[in-house]
Amino acid sequence: MTERGTPGRPGTPRRRGRLTVYLGAAPGVGKTYAMLGEARRRVERGTDVVVGVVETHGRALTEAQLDGLETVPRRHLEHRGTTFTEMDLDAVLERAPSVVLVDELAHTNVPGSRHEKRADDVAELLAAGVDVVTTVNIQHLESLNDEVERITGVRQRETVRDEVVRAADQIQLVDMSPEALRRRMAHGNIYRPENVEASLTSYFRVGNLTALRELALLWLADRVDDQLDDYRRAHRIQESWPAKERIVVAVTGGPESETLVRRGARLAKRAAGAELLAVHVVATDGLGVTDERRVEQVQRLVADLDGTFHSVVGEDRAAAVVDFAAGVNATMVVVGVSRRGRLRRLFAESTGDRIASLAGAIDVHLVTHEQASRAVIGRHALSPLSRPRQVAGWVGAVALPLLLAGVLHEFTETDDLALATLALLACTVLVALVGGLLPALLGAVVGFMALNYWFTPPTGTLTVSEPRNVLALLVFVGVAAAVATVVDRASRRAGEALRARAEAATIGGLSRSVLTGQDTADAVVQRVRETFGQRAVSLLTRTDRGWDVTAAAGEPCATRPDEGDTRVTVDDDHVLALCGDPLHASDQRVLEAFAIQMSLVLEYRRLRERELRAASLELAEATSTALLRAVSHDLRTPLATMRASVDGLLLPGVPDDERAELLQTVDASAGQLERLIDDLLDLSRLESGLVHPALRPHSLDEVLPVAVSGQPPGAVSLEVDESVPLVRTDPGLLERVVANLVGNAVRHAGGEPVRVLAHVLPDTVEVMVVDRGPGVSAGVRESMFEPFQRLGDTTPGGLGLGLAVARGLTSALGGTLTADDTPGGGLTMVVSLPRADAAEPAAAS
Incomplete structure (x- = not known):
């Protein structure tokens, strides 16, 4: 099998196709019309052009542009009973043209197509060496989707990734003034006449169209700026080309840094589309004493002002700033007036003066501030020693x-x-x-x-x-x-290296603990105390009443954030307060890492609580659904039987024998309905925690005969010796448990007698209900204790609540209910109850 070469030139190595995008500033500006015009010009020059897919939307002028262009028939797809048409990708690849027209790049294909998005179809065509000319509107770009929704109030469901369009070899902006576009709309050249008025008063308002037009121009300007950077790098052009306003602020980490950033932001706002960049130079000797917390504050301020923060390493701070500014094609550098004293400035040039002498064509803006000309202690004069x-x-x-x-x-x-x-x-x-x-x-x-x-x-x-x-x-x-x-x-x-090593080890340990997700709030505060040698550490939580201590290591020394010697914010409602020696700047960074870990622990706790609430709601919903099914079927059955029997009793001339039979039917149905309602009420009380048994010593001889009395003669064999010790239980609840288990066993025993036994253990007495029925496989024994589980039981009159109620009542009695195999076949239900003499040795019967 040979690889297909470039279309029209068999045997040549395959090249990647070129992508041309017609970018529309708004719907209806004529991007499809412009694409078809280019196609006609290429055909006139002898280029092999085909139409893969073009959406004319019924516009006559656009349809006229298709005359004379070869069109590849579309593929028909069925979806939900409706026939749709999509571009036939295989047919286009087989036709192998030089250029193919593919309209609406952001389109989502009908299910059943090879690719989910039309952009993926275009990618395959380009990989096959076919040039593609396509169209897309600015509102369909993924990065602008939220902005467009805020402007127009319309959420675009079909979007395309920005990098797909940015990677195009050529982008043509199709633009039109808002007034001209609205005139086109009013003349019926875009939408049908019945839709014109609504469109002009909603999406196509002048303000909306102006904003969309500005978005398109700014987005395209960024793309052109990227091309300019590529050109400068390719041709090794070092000097700045001021094609776009870029303000670089030199941040020292000193107290004047925020003033400089705000001044740079004001300068950037004077020019539309200007960029703000802050650069902080880290000394190569590693001995700087920059206030890391202040640098982090400046970094957050830059982000709030829509700028970007950059850190670079350099031996000469001024040269590093100028190199950075030249690298980003900056137009201005903002730097503060020197904080050195006059004597020092006599012998050494200030950083601002050095930047001004090295900047060349880049403007330098010197900013005065309150700290200007104040003597500053050099970093070597500040000793890191104790x-x-x-x-x-x-x-x-x-x-x-x-x-x-x-x-x-x-x-x-x-x-x-x-x-x-x-x-x-x-x-x-x-x-x-x-x-x-x-x-x-x-x-x-x-x-x-x-x-x-x-x-x-x-x-x-x-x-x-x-x-x-x-x-x-x-x-x-x-x-x-x-x-x-x-x-x-x-x-x-050496000291910096040791601190960096310790910091890296601590942060590495934090990373591992975050990945495992096993830390608790108490564990984190204990680790903070051990790591920094503090007397005490408290996690404070904001409440309506003030602050509460959620977790603490050591004696809580702070009940409010301002009472701690050191504090760090975890989130809006949580603060870590440390009591002990003040922390070094590098320790502050590690403490911030602990705060992040604490926020993850709290978030994990919140997610876990939500998961538990969701599970509870899901279980409640499942229970409600099963209850509705039960009410609609099982409860209606005895009611229907009673209603039919009562109607029969009301008929005149009913014989006495039939009347007696009907009364017996009513009585049986009422008893069945009573048992169903009792089970539902018991389950509701158990789930609500309203069952409060009165536990006291009782003999099984008093409870078990009553529990099995309702069964047919010969169906149950009660084999409990009088020497069985007393159990600590509530006789009424235990009677309900045994009665449920015996009744369930009798239904499945297949005519064999159900045995009720008692087995004495050192601390408990086991009441066993043994049947010889078909039994239950080990894999589903636990599930049969869940509410509304019938496990194939089709006998009438049951809701599948008996075993669930029995286990719940047994648990309330302080016992356990389990299921086991009966030797030789069948199922044995075991109720384990605490002995009265084990809990209260002096109890009397």
Whole structure:
């Protein structure tokens, strides 16, 4: 089998077909007419064009455009007794034209077609190398469906994915002013005359058409913008082409960030269709002290302002911002005025100045703010070490160099400057490991002075007589400062790595617990307390009365969110309150992850409760349905019998023997009806929890004979010894249970006597109802205890409630009811009741 080549050129490798889309701004703008016009032009140029499917909707001008175009006959399909026509995909593929016209791309095919959507038919044609020209209206694009519904009030049932249309090789917008389109409508060129007035006053109002037209233009502008980006990348064009207004806001994570974002949003709103992009540069050294919580707040603010937030990594913040702006083809960068002090700005260029010098053709908008020109502590000056280590570092920076220099001076025979220099350099490294950079620099200065005082002639003074000793001291200070800086950086990075590792392990554990779905609210708050070393953690729930503690680990220390030392919002009605030491910024991120997990746990709980309520409603509905069926059949049967008997009694001249027979029928039917109603009432009381048995010691000799008394003579064999101990039960309810079981066994025993036995166990007494009937298979024994289950029982007068009521009453008595096989065939029902002497040893009969 050979692969079919490009249509019209057998033997050549198959190429993918080209897709041309005529995009209509609104119904009736003439997209199908325009598609047919292009087809006629292609035919005149000698192109092999066929019509796969075109919907003319009875419009004369559109139908006239079909003259002279080859049309592939449609396929007829039956659906729900009606015949429909669809494009015959197989016939088009067999015809193998160069171009095929396929109208209404968003159309849903009739069931029985190869593909559900016409867009899938088009995809197969393109894969076969056939060029396709198609049409679609802007309201049928999936991403705009909700917007169109808000504008027009009409929900589009047929949609097509945006990426299908975006992937087209060519998109032609077919547009028309609202006034011109309404004139076309009024002239009857779109809909039938009887539909014109209603359409003009609803869907085709000027406001609706204007909004749809704007949607089409903006959507197409985005697609053209994507093409421009592809062109710039393909031709390696680095400079910005301001085809569309894009505002990039440089977010530092400082207190001015929200001000900058809001200013950028105002600038973006001045130009229609402008985009807002916020970029945050993360330092490559990993030692930044950016307030992560503030960055997250800025990220949420950007989302609320319909912008996008981006994080990039860069060593040079200004260069990273400019590179990002150039990459997205931005027109303006918004940056805040420097927060550095004047002295620092004299020696180092600010980030805003650097961005302005690197931006080139991109405009730079400098924004003043309240924090401008305020001195800011550099990230290296902020130590991540604990306060005891910082204190130890500062004390060691002064004491250790002096102590070590004094010891060397006292116990060395000669004042060895080289040995002292190496020893004090090691001392500086030790101080850097303990206290960080600033104490190490102080230690280097103190060591410099100690070397000068004890080891450089003239000793005992701070003067230096030899120039080479001056150089040695300066080299010592420089090396000590450099080593201290490296050690401090390494220590910081090691600490950051350890925190990142712990954070990753914690979040990984959270991910696993979320996937398994086994965590409870109590387990989560306990894990929060253990992870962050807090005294107590509480999950607070908002109620009408205020706040309630839903779950707690440790002694609840907060009954309101503001009473916790640290708090994080789970959702609108739940807050985690922590009591203990304040958390590090990185710990705040992990705490947010715990909050997300808690929200999932609460959501799982809500879904579980809804599932249980739905199951209860489903069971209630099933019970109601079965009850209606029972009322409509089983309850009507004895009523009908009684009515017929009463009518017979009312007839004149009824003989005495017939009258007696009719009275007996009425009595039997009334008894049957009474039993059915009793079963229904018992089931209703059991399901409502209204059964409250009076449990006290009783003898089975008092209950069982009454329970079997209603059966025919010889149908039941009562075999209960008088020595059977007392049981703790309610005699009335137990009588109902045994009577139901015996009556059910007699109906299925096939004429064999039903045996009623008692078996004594250490803590219970088992009452067994044994029959020799056909029995019940093990697979359906549990289901026969459900309400309205007959299991093939066709005997009249039953609702299938007897076993359900019997089990429910037995459970209320504190016992159990189970079914088992009878040896040799049949079914044994076992009622297990607690012994009175086991529960109350001193009970008396």
